[in-house]
Amino acid sequence: MASASGDVESSLELSLTGSGALPGALPPARSRIFKIIVIGDSNVGKTCLTFRFCAGRFPQRTEATIGVDFRERAVTIDGERIKIQLWDTAGQERFRKSMVQHYYRNVHAVVFVYDMTNIASFHSLPSWIEECKQHLLANDIPRILVGNKCDLRSAIQVPTDLAQKFADTHSMPLFETSAKNPNDNDHVEAIFMTLAHKLKSHKPLMLSQPPDRDEIHIKPEPKPATSCWC
């Protein structure tokens, strides 16, 4: 995997307003926002993965996501300040119905997640890919496949070669990782940073787009406890 680097500046920012700015000072430059949606069956660990990347740790406990939560982290890549905005979507059909069109609007990249200890979540991947198709996602939008929970070694049901074949068929890179123990295999950090690097190099002129803040509930996240190389 290509190495990913970027300086962590801050985790979630709720507002773009410049409160506290000196009178007469120039307004801060707007940073580009990369909207990345994270999709997959319920319980595969989407909330934990996005929390790990944005808050720098594994959440103590999670509940099924209802609708969507979004988390942001500002990073600097090659001197440019970029906001990585992760849309942590609901895996349960009943909790996503009314939100699906928001997920796909102006999306820049998609992360498909399955649970390595649950073969059913792997078998659901074609239906998630189909949902993307139905929402007319452009072919050149980067997509990656993440097998989560690789820390549960004795319970693995999805062999790497099977997942790799699937990833190759759909022209996606595969990462096996753990939101809980990021020292296992690929770091969660590196996965999202690699995607951000890719977006930055592919979308040099992309404008920042504010999320649907009037429609989406924003949850604040705590700052990472440590500077984060998970």
Ligand SMILES: Nc1nc2c(ncn2[C@@H]2O[C@H](COP(=O)(O)OP(=O)(O)OP(=O)(O)O)[C@@H](O)[C@H]2O)c(=O)[nH]1
């Ligand atoms: N061992 C282990 N458990 C994990 C990992 N990631 C998530 N979990 C656990 O898996 C369960 C589900 O995690 P969530 O992140 O809430 O799953 P989700 O995909 O967001 O589920 P929905 O919101 O219902 O779509 C929780 O009990 C987590 O603690 C991991 O990497 N390793």
Ligand SMILES: [Mg+2]
């Ligand atoms: Mg969730």
